[in-house]
Amino acid sequence: xxxxxxxxxEGGYISNHESDLYIEVNDPNRVILARYPIEQSNARIxxxxxxxxxxxxxxxxxxxxxxxxxxx
Numbered sequence: 001x002x003x004x005x006x007x008x009x010e011g012g013y014i015s016n017h018e019s020d021l022y023i024e025v026n027d028p029n030r031v032i033l034a035r036y037p038i039e040q041s042n043a044r045i046x047x048x049x050x051x052x053x054x055x056x057x058x059x060x061x062x063x064x065x066x067x068x069x070x071x072x
Contacts, residue, residue, distance in 0.1 A: 003036045004063040013055075015048070021061035025054040033058075 007014055007023050010032065015022040023029050025045055033040045033056065043056040060066075 002063055003032070003039050003058065003061050006032050006035070013051075013053075015055070016062040016065065017057075019060050019062050019065040021058040022048070022055045023058070024051075025056055029056065 001009070004014070004021055007021075007029065010028060012026075012029055012032075013024045023033075033043060039058050039061050042060075043058045045054055046057055047053070048055045
């Protein structure tokens, strides 16, 4: 299961910018992200201007964007 699929299965907040996955910084997501060491090493924290919450920006981890690119 990819990181995106795992967060989605757990019901976590998901947003994106193109291929970058955004998920909230919280205890459940910290545990999930720890299972994905490559994604964890690339993750950066920012404050979401819409929700005001801190989020991880995880490059290249938003699966739907990649699925659409492959289907073109």
